Amino acid sequence: xxxxxxSVFLENRPGHLAEPLALLxxxxxxxxxxxxxxxxxxxxxxxxxxDWEQAAQALKADGWVVKLTxxxxxxxxxxxxxxxxVLQAAGxxxxxxxxxxxxxxxxxxxxxxxxxxxxPDRAIDxxxxxxxxxIEAEALxxxxx
Amino acid sequence: xxxxxxxxxxxxxxxxxxxxxxxxxRLREVQLRRLRAVVTRAYDNVALFRxxxxxxxxxxxxxxxxxxxxxxxxxxxxxxxxxxxxxxFASPMSExxxxxxxxxxxxxxxxxxxxxxxxxxxxxxxxxxxxxxGLHRGDIVQNAFGYGLFTGGLGAHYGAEALGATVIxxxxxxxxxxxxxxxxxxxxxxxxxxxxxxHVIERALDMGLDLRELPLHTGIFGAEPWSEExxxxxxxxxxxxxxxxxxxxxxxxxxxxxxxxxxxxxHIFEDHFYPxxxxxxxxxxxxDGEEGxxxxxxxxxxxxxxxxxxxxxxxxxxxxTCACGRSLRRIRRVGRRSDDxxxxxxxxxxxxxxxxxxxxxxxxxxxxxxxxxRDHGLDQMAVEVEVTPEVFSDKVRALEDVxxxxxxxxxxxxxxxxxxxxxxxxxxxxxxxxxxxVIDKRAI
Numbered sequence: 001x002x003x004x005x006x007s008v009f010l011e012n013r014p015g016h017l018a019e020p021l022a023l024l025x026x027x028x029x030x031x032x033x034x035x036x037x038x039x040x041x042x043x044x045x046x047x048x049x050x051d052w053e054q055a056a057q058a059l060k061a062d063g064w065v066v067k068l069t070x071x072x073x074x075x076x077x078x079x080x081x082x083x084x085x086v087l088q089a090a091g092x093x094x095x096x097x098x099x100x101x102x103x104x105x106x107x108x109x110x111x112x113x114x115x116x117x118x119x120p121d122r123a124i125d126x127x128x129x130x131x132x133x134x135i136e137a138e139a140l141x142x143x144x145x
Numbered sequence: 146x147x148x149x150x151x152x153x154x155x156x157x158x159x160x161x162x163x164x165x166x167x168x169x170x171r172l173r174e175v176q177l178r179r180l181r182a183v184v185t186r187a188y189d190n191v192a193l194f195r196x197x198x199x200x201x202x203x204x205x206x207x208x209x210x211x212x213x214x215x216x217x218x219x220x221x222x223x224x225x226x227x228x229x230x231x232x233x234f235a236s237p238m239s240e241x242x243x244x245x246x247x248x249x250x251x252x253x254x255x256x257x258x259x260x261x262x263x264x265x266x267x268x269x270x271x272x273x274x275x276x277x278x279g280l281h282r283g284d285i286v287q288n289a290f291g292y293g294l295f296t297g298g299l300g301a302h303y304g305a306e307a308l309g310a311t312v313i314x315x316x317x318x319x320x321x322x323x324x325x326x327x328x329x330x331x332x333x334x335x336x337x338x339x340x341x342x343x344h345v346i347e348r349a350l351d352m353g354l355d356l357r358e359l360p361l362h363t364g365i366f367g368a369e370p371w372s373e374e375x376x377x378x379x380x381x382x383x384x385x386x387x388x389x390x391x392x393x394x395x396x397x398x399x400x401x402x403x404x405x406x407x408x409x410x411x412h413i414f415e416d417h418f419y420p421x422x423x424x425x426x427x428x429x430x431x432x433d434g435e436e437g438x439x440x441x442x443x444x445x446x447x448x449x450x451x452x453x454x455x456x457x458x459x460x461x462x463x464x465x466t467c468a469c470g471r472s473l474r475r476i477r478r479v480g481r482r483s484d485d486x487x488x489x490x491x492x493x494x495x496x497x498x499x500x501x502x503x504x505x506x507x508x509x510x511x512x513x514x515x516x517x518x519r520d521h522g523l524d525q526m527a528v529e530v531e532v533t534p535e536v537f538s539d540k541v542r543a544l545e546d547v548x549x550x551x552x553x554x555x556x557x558x559x560x561x562x563x564x565x566x567x568x569x570x571x572x573x574x575x576x577x578x579x580x581x582x583v584i585d586k587r588a589i
Contacts, residue, residue, distance in 0.1 A: 044544070060352075065532050
């Protein structure tokens, strides 16, 4: 039920984000979604890609510091309140969210919410029990194609 | 020089190490004889040395005992710059068969020269270095010291060849090729700067190669100061024994001293290089056991005899005899150089202190650089540290914690608040595989 997210360490310098992205583009790796966390000195680029093993290897071989993290994807209807309902369920179950980001899926007017929970397994159980639709990696990738 | 015979290949004691075990009285006798000859040679052929002797009213005949060396004038690095390029040569060019030069980060480089006989001595001391680190005929040595004007590459090369080992002259850089060679050629020993080899280990991990599974058993590291903590990481990360060697171009290059199997201080090849420890402030000779600046005199060099060279390296002579039984005296490994030291807000700081603080934090690597700036008259110290996969996290807070932990570790050791920046791997420049530790941008 969990999804592998790639994180890449970046220095906070102009034009710096382009380099790892250009590398993935040369390798023909498509990015489903990404989010960027940044501070004054450094940033963390987080990405969801289908071929995460290949992407991680290519980035490491090019000298980037890469980390794989398990995240949880929840599929919601793309309408006002879609996110709020999931957050309420997470709040009730006292799930700690490190960070999250979202993107629209191309089909059926739906959106995917990517959550980095402190305890991903407990989060999956709690959200599923609350009626949220936790989406599997394969289903997520299929939904964007 | 004694070499291994056909029936010696089992390993153990290497015949080339025999001169390391000379009885002390014989060693002192050889040293005095060679000292007198080298002082005479320098006096007769090097104008700068002769004039300094004359200023003190000294002639070579005044050297009657080894202790008399204390009367001789020092040679300092500036002397080599001032006499650039050939002013300290004691042989005609027709006798000189090799020149090397320092990389010269500031101003002119310094030039050093070798006669045929000097090259033979160099190969001998490097052979003794490798023998002391447990290498034998049959070992396959990957020499990742830079080849060229730098003395490291060729110095190690000829020594390993004279030992009878198989030498791969791969030189520095191109880490992927280094790893390919290491794996495909069944390399058993590697020569490199310690900071570069740490990088090789990391790169191997990235490529899914575990160096501990290769035949590699020995690493010979020099050309820059490194710590016991770095040794531990290299030994564990690569599954090898890591030895420290010592040398400097002004004296000969690598081959001035080496650790033995006990890894407890470096034996100086005293029959060719005479060591003294002096008080760096007063120049007074200190008794064995006291810490001070290492001063070296070349006892055999023909092309460029160097009398009482102030190395700027801070160490001490170990008074106890080594468990290996060598009569050669040992120095403590050089952790700091007096000219690496910088002063910030009145505090003396050595890069090795910063390194020790960084390595105390789990998962870090000694890839760092210190940047000194002056802002409205106040000195500022920033430390850039390369991020490793071990400390990297997808969480901003976790990375901020690492940053704060590193900054605090440094502050606790040197007592100064530093700005700590995490940087991408390989952003810190390395020249000849030597890491440049301090960039001083303060306008004086």
